[in-house]
Amino acid sequence: MKTPLLWISLLVIAAGMMVVNGQEGTPPGMPPMQTPQIPGITTADQFPQACVDCHLNYTEMNMDVRLSTIMKGMSEKVDPELLKKLQPTAPEGVTLKGKHPELGPEAFNNIPASCRTCHSPNSKTAPPAKQMTHVIHLTGEENIFLGMFGGECTHCHKLDKTTGLWSIPSAAEK
Numbered sequence: 001m002k003t004p005l006l007w008i009s010l011l012v013i014a015a016g017m018m019v020v021n022g023q024e025g026t027p028p029g030m031p032p033m034q035t036p037q038i039p040g041i042t043t044a045d046q047f048p049q050a051c052v053d054c055h056l057n058y059t060e061m062n063m064d065v066r067l068s069t070i071m072k073g074m075s076e077k078v079d080p081e082l083l084k085k086l087q088p089t090a091p092e093g094v095t096l097k098g099k100h101p102e103l104g105p106e107a108f109n110n111i112p113a114s115c116r117t118c119h120s121p122n123s124k125t126a127p128p129a130k131q132m133t134h135v136i137h138l139t140g141e142e143n144i145f146l147g148m149f150g151g152e153c154t155h156c157h158k159l160d161k162t163t164g165l166w167s168i169p170s171a172a173e174k
C-alpha cells in the first residue's frame, strides 16, 4: 500500500514546484502531462462497429476493401506473403492451402461473429480469429493498419466505460 502514497506525494511535490517556479510544464524527472489520443476512450470512435466500419467500398479512391470482396479474392488465391504470415496461427497439424472456402452472402451479415463459427478458438481446420486478426493487423513492415490507422486496439475492442467490460461488435457489411 506504499505505492499510491508515493505517487500522491510526488504529485503534491510536483504541483508545489510548479507553483514555486511560477511556470507551466513538467518538474524534472516527471513525464509530461498530456492528453492521450485513444479512439473511443479520449477521442471520437470512427469505427464503432469495428470490422465493417473500416472494411468499406471506398469508391472515391476506387478501393473496395469490403470483406466480401477480400474473401472472394481469397477463395481464388491467397497472397503467398499473407499465407506465410498466417501459417503459424493455424491449428496444429494444419497446413493452409492458400484457397479460402467459398462463402455465401450470409457470412457477411454478421462480421466477425459469422467468421468465428469456423475461426473459433478451438478450431481444428482454420486459424482462430483472435490470432489471425492480430497477426494480420498488428504485424509486418509497411502494415497499413499500423501505418495509417495508428494500430489502435480500440478500433476493434470497445470499452464499456460503466462496467469496464470489453467487447467486439459484430454487424452486417455496408
Ligand code: HEC
Binding pocket: 047, 050, 051, 052, 053, 054, 055, 067, 070, 082, 112, 115, 133, 136, 137, 140, 142, 143, 144, 145, 149, 155, 156
Ligand atoms: C480501422 C480499420 C480496420 C478495422 C476496424 C479492421 N480492419 Fe481488417 N484491415 C485493415 C487494413 C488497413 C488492412 C490491411 C493490413 C495490411 O497492410 O496488411 C486489413 C486487413 C484485413 C484482412 C486481410 C486482407 C488482405 O488481403 O491482406 C482481413 C481478413 C481483415 N482485415 C479482417 C478484419 C476483421 C475480421 C476485422 C474485425 C474483427 C477487421 N479486419 C477490422 C483495416 C481494418
Ligand code: HEC
Binding pocket: 067, 071, 074, 078, 083, 086, 095, 096, 097, 098, 099, 100, 101, 103, 107, 108, 111, 112, 114, 115, 116, 117, 118, 119, 125, 126, 127, 132
Ligand atoms: C465455413 C468455414 C469458414 C468461414 C465461415 C470463414 N472461414 Fe476463413 N478459413 C476457413 C478455413 C478452412 C481456412 C483455411 C483455408 C486454407 O487452408 O488456406 C480459413 C482461412 C482464412 C484466412 C487465411 C487465408 C486462407 O484462406 O488460408 C483468412 C484471412 C480468413 N479465413 C478470413 C475469414 C473471414 C474474415 C471470415 C468471415 C467473413 C471467414 N474467414 C469465414 C474457414 C472459414
Ligand code: HEC
Binding pocket: 112, 116, 121, 129, 130, 131, 133, 134, 137, 138, 151, 152, 153, 154, 155, 156, 157, 168
Ligand atoms: C482488427 C481487430 C483487432 C485489433 C486491432 C485488436 N484486436 Fe484483440 N481481438 C480481436 C478479435 C477478433 C479477438 C477474438 C475475440 C473472440 O474470439 O471472441 C480479439 C481478442 C483479444 C484478446 C483475448 C484473446 C487472446 O488472444 O487471449 C486479447 C488479450 C486482445 N485481443 C488484445 C488486443 C490488444 C492488446 C490489441 C492492441 C495492441 C488488440 N487486441 C487489437 C480483434 C482485434
